[in-house]
Amino acid sequence: xxxxxxxxxxxxxxxxxxxxxxxxxxxxxxxxxxxxxxxxxxxxxxxxxxxxxxxxxxxxxxxxxxxxxxxxxxxxxxxxxxxxxxxxxxxxxxxxxxxxxxxxxxxxxxxxxxxxxxxxxxxxxxxxxxxxxxxxxxxxxxxxxxxxxxxxxxxxxxxxxxxxxxxxxxxxxxxxxxxxxxxxxxxxxxxxxxxxxxxxxxxxxxxxxxxxxxxxxxxxxxxxxxxxxxxxxxxxxxxxxxxxxxxxxxx
DNA sequence: AGGTCTGTTCAGCT
DNA sequence: TAGCTGAACAGACC
Numbered sequence: 001x002x003x004x005x006x007x008x009x010x011x012x013x014x015x016x017x018x019x020x021x022x023x024x025x026x027x028x029x030x031x032x033x034x035x036x037x038x039x040x041x042x043x044x045x046x047x048x049x050x051x052x053x054x055x056x057x058x059x060x061x062x063x064x065x066x067x068x069x070x071x072x073x074x075x076x077x078x079x080x081x082x083x084x085x086x087x088x089x090x091x092x093x094x095x096x097x098x099x100x101x102x103x104x105x106x107x108x109x110x111x112x113x114x115x116x117x118x119x120x121x122x123x124x125x126x127x128x129x130x131x132x133x134x135x136x137x138x139x140x141x142x143x144x145x146x147x148x149x150x151x152x153x154x155x156x157x158x159x160x161x162x163x164x165x166x167x168x169x170x171x172x173x174x175x176x177x178x179x180x181x182x183x184x185x186x187x188x189x190x191x192x193x194x195x196x197x198x199x200x201x202x203x204x205x206x207x208x209x210x211x212x213x214x215x216x217x218x219x220x221x222x223x224x225x226x227x228x229x230x231x232x233x234x235x236x237x238x239x240x241x242x243x244x245x246x247x248x249x250x251x
Numbered sequence: 252a253g254g255t256c257t258g259t260t261c262a263g264c265t
Numbered sequence: 266t267a268g269c270t271g272a273a274c275a276g277a278c279c
Contacts, residue, residue: 002259031274058259075274076258110275112259145268154260162258237270238258 002074004128004159005202007058010072010080014053014062017082017096017104021049024097032093032108033115044068044117045096056127057158061119071119075112081105128159129199136192141183148176149236151195159199162238167211168198169242170223175249176235176242217241 002010025042027033033041048067054060060072074080078093083102086092094115095105106113126135139156140147150156151165160168169176172194174187183191202208209215216224223230223243231244 073259075260077274077276108274110258112274114260143267149268152259239256 002058002076002078003161003164003202003208004057004199005164006207007055007060007074007159008203009207010074011053011055011060013080013082014050014060014072014104017098017102018050018053020098020100020102022046022096023099024095026092026095026097027115029093029111031111032106032113036117041070041094041115041117045070050096056121056124057154058161059119059121059124059158061121068117069119071114071116072106073114074106075108075110075114077110078106078108078113081107123155125153125155125157128157129196131157131192133189133192137185137188140191141180141185141188143181144179146176146235147174147178147180147183148238148240150180152236152238160195161208162240163208163211163214164198164202166217166241167208167213168195169247170213171198173246175247176240177233178249213241 022045025045027036027041028038030038044067045064048064050062051065052063058073062070064070082104084105086105087107091107091109092105093108093111093113095103097103106115125139136157140150148165148169151160152162172191174191198211202210212224216222217230221230222228223246226243226245228243228245230241232239232241234240
């Protein structure tokens, strides 16, 4: 499940193809490439070179030489494939072919990924790994919504998905159900520090699945620190696990 | 073999 | 406005 760490690794994959000339574009999946018509992205990109690869949260975009930006999102099952042969099934939803014979593809079984020209990121909040302390306090510590639901709101801060949210809240010993405006400034600051640490660890180790809490949740459903059986509920529309002993609420 | 679950984003509601 | 619900996708699993 791609979250910020997976998106960062995907961005690094894209960097491997910078500078190569595009000679072929497959943009025929009208769902993944909506609202573009087939051939529209191809016409805009053929003959150009990708020049810089950016990311904010889970959203990626690539600059081209004198051409439009190309926005990419992995959805929940997407993966960037670089210089791999085309998938034998129909799971490559978009691809670029380069003059050196290499290619870049969005491999996405579920078609929840997106490819779009000139992406609009105005509704996307600051990157969860780079947001300032002041912005974090203001954006996360406000309102009566459940803390976890706010962490998942990409307009507040961007990049946190379901697994990273559970991992981070467990590391920070905060209950996912707590209304945001019950958190003190020191609690918010500590949460931000833990979040940054979780993100860096996940990027380093290869993804959110490498988190200690996520592994325990799939293994035996017991808290890795105290052994208490984990609680489970739907929060912010997503399945949520936490340790009721160490992440209590009300206090 | 049907029913449920998965997670991200967006549209549409209160 | 802020927050919630369900749709969209399609495969994994029981």
